[in-house]
Amino acid sequence: MDLDEDLKCEEHEAPYLICVLKSKKEKDHMACEIYAICPVDQKMETRSLDIPIEEIEKLNLPLADKIFRCEKCFREANIQDIAMEKKSVIIYLVCPEHGFLIERDISNDLYDGIRFAWDTKDQKLQKEYTV
Ligand SMILES: [Zn+2]
Numbered sequence: 001m002d003l004d005e006d007l008k009c010e011e012h013e014a015p016y017l018i019c020v021l022k023s024k025k026e027k028d029h030m031a032c033e034i035y036a037i038c039p040v041d042q043k044m045e046t047r048s049l050d051i052p053i054e055e056i057e058k059l060n061l062p063l064a065d066k067i068f069r070c071e072k073c074f075r076e077a078n079i080q081d082i083a084m085e086k087k088s089v090i091i092y093l094v095c096p097e098h099g100f101l102i103e104r105d106i107s108n109d110l111y112d113g114i115r116f117a118w119d120t121k122d123q124k125l126q127k128e129y130t131v
């Protein structure tokens with residue numbers, strides 16, 4: 001599964017960022033409803049995506065990479081705050097240049113894995129280099 005293929009703006013050929021990720025667990029896949037935003041004109045689109053259960057672990061980092069970035073300049077954003085809701089986690093991001101960004105709203109089922117992948121990505125990279 002290639003997220004960059006599934007989540008891109010056809011008009012600008014730009015990779016989408018994810019603002020809202022809602023998931024529902026089905027028998028063998030996660031049915032995801034995504035509000036994606038184009039980094040070129042900040043237009044929102046909805047996409048549905050079925051992620052096979054066995055692929056989720058692999059996709060945590062690629063998903064994180066589309067969540068924790070600025071929708072205007074694509075730089076890594078700082079996590080200012082998070083709020084736990086009943087079904088999802090609201091993430092407040094700040095870009096060093098563009099200030100507060102559109103809130104991210106990530107389904108509880110997926111949040112922990114995605115956040116962990118993002119928080120540990122630098123360690124992982126180092127490990128790959130030393131091996
Ligand atoms: Zn676009």
Ligand SMILES: [Zn+2]
Nearest residue numbers: 070073095098
């Ligand atoms: Zn920015």
